[in-house]
Amino acid sequence: MNAPLKNPSIIADMPMQSYLAHYALSSTALVYLDQSPRHYRYYRDGKISIEGKHLDLGTALHLALESKQAFEETYILRPEGMDKRTKAGKEAFAKFEVSAGAKTILERDDFYRITGMVNSLQNTDDPVLQSLMRSPYKAEHSFFWDEFGVHHKCRPDRLIQPSGNCVDLINERWPDLLELPFGISICMDFKTTSKGASPKKFSYACNDYGYYLKAAHYLAGTKADLFCWVAIESSAPYNCALYWFNPNKAEGYLKHREQLIEMMKRCNKNNQWTGYSIPPYAQLLG
Numbered sequence: 509m510n511a512p513l514k515n516p517s518i519i520a521d522m523p524m525q526s527y528l529a530h531y532a533l534s535s536t537a538l539v540y541l542d543q544s545p546r547h548y549r550y551y552r553d554g555k556i557s558i559e560g561k562h563l564d565l566g567t568a569l570h571l572a573l574e575s576k577q578a579f580e581e582t583y584i585l586r587p588e589g590m591d592k593r594t595k596a597g598k599e600a601f602a603k604f605e606v607s608a609g610a611k612t613i614l615e616r617d618d619f620y621r622i623t624g625m626v627n628s629l630q631n632t633d634d635p636v637l638q639s640l641m642r643s644p645y646k647a648e649h650s651f652f653w654d655e656f657g658v659h660h661k662c663r664p665d666r667l668i669q670p671s672g673n674c675v676d677l678i679n680e681r682w683p684d685l686l687e688l689p690f691g692i693s694i695c696m697d698f699k700t701t702s703k704g705a706s707p708k709k710f711s712y713a714c715n716d717y718g719y720y721l722k723a724a725h726y727l728a729g730t731k732a733d734l735f736c737w738v739a740i741e742s743s744a745p746y747n748c749a750l751y752w753f754n755p756n757k758a759e760g761y762l763k764h765r766e767q768l769i770e771m772m773k774r775c776n777k778n779n780q781w782t783g784y785s786i787p788p789y790a791q792l793l794g
Contacts, residue, residue: 516653516729520646524567524663527650532661533769535725539718541768548772549781565618565742566700570665572626573698574647584611585619621742625700628746629738636681637738637750639674640696651729656769662729666696682752695732697723698740705739705749713739721768723753724761 540556541548550556572579587604591597605613614622632638645668652661670678672690699719703709714720714737723735735753740746775781 516651519650519652522650524648527661527663530652530661532652532659533772534661535718535722538721538725538765538768541772542718542721542764544783545771545775545781546783549775564612565621566698568612568614568618568622569625569700569740570648570698572622573629582612583614583619584608586613586615588616621746624744624746625740625742625748628740628748632748634748634750636674636677637748639677640668640670640694640736640750643668643670643674645669645696653729655728656766657773658769660725660729662726664695664726664730664732665698667730667732668694668696670694692733693730695723695726695730695735696738697726697735698738700740700742702742705741705747707749707751710737710739710749710751720753720757720761721765724758724765727753727758728762728765 537548537551540551547556568579568583571582589597590601590604592601629637629641632641645666647666648663649667650661650663652659654660670692675690675692697719699710699713701710701713703713719737723737726732727735734755735758737751737753738748739751740748
């Protein structure tokens with residue numbers, strides 16, 4: 509087991525696999541805990557896999573946004589004309605796999621999707637998102653801290669220090685909600701979606717995938733002033749949209765997060781990991 513890190517600790521160049529392997533409580537673990545203690549226990553013990561094509565696509569997008577060189581060192585485009593249904597195609601692909609080495613092979617459709625999403629983000633017509641994308645930031649830094657007697661971790665896509673002009677644009681767009689001073693920090697999370705980035709559809713995604721709870725966890729770890737999502741559609745025309753985690757609701761999710769952590773500690777102490785059979789899950793329906 510990893511030794512507890514200093515509180516708090518920020519690591520700039522921690523490999524993703526090292527971060528994922530660290531035992532500290534993550535935002536994803538909290539989402540499983542919110543489903544039920546039993547879901548969390550299965551996730552913690554490695555019995556639930558969260559890997560999938562959509563996650564690989566998101567990782568590739570992040571890398572493409574941060575560094576073209578790093579992207580090209582990590583991924584390689586599968587050449588056309590390799591029909592693995594034929595003997596010649598199989599042999600050609602086998603040679604290509606050897607030449608690719610440790611690089612991840614991208615299918616052409618995925619490559620075009622990533623290119624389309626990057627272009628959409630870099631050429632957005634939203635002036636606030638434009639300004640945020642161009643503001644100074646820290647990318648993929650790993651945060652570790654102690655809270656409520658538990659070790660925690662998070663790894664935001666970007667921690668932004670917006671320019672004065674960016675802050676002015678935000679205040680102009682949402683004068684009654686934010687009224688931000690200069691010198692704030694903003695935690696940004698990119699979300700690829702195959703179901704649409706419209707306000708209605710992304711709101712559903714926030715509820716279905718626990719994005720609000722995750723945002724609260726990121727705010728607790730980074731001490732950022734605000735949290736925002738950039739939703740990017742993974743199919744043409746690759747629309748993107750900027751959404752803010754409502755500051756007026758953040759406190760409620762932070763409190764809910766604390767309650768979940770206390771429940772986890774009780775489950776650990778008693779070694780009892782319930783499903784939906786006890787409150788707050790037992791309720792009348794219909």
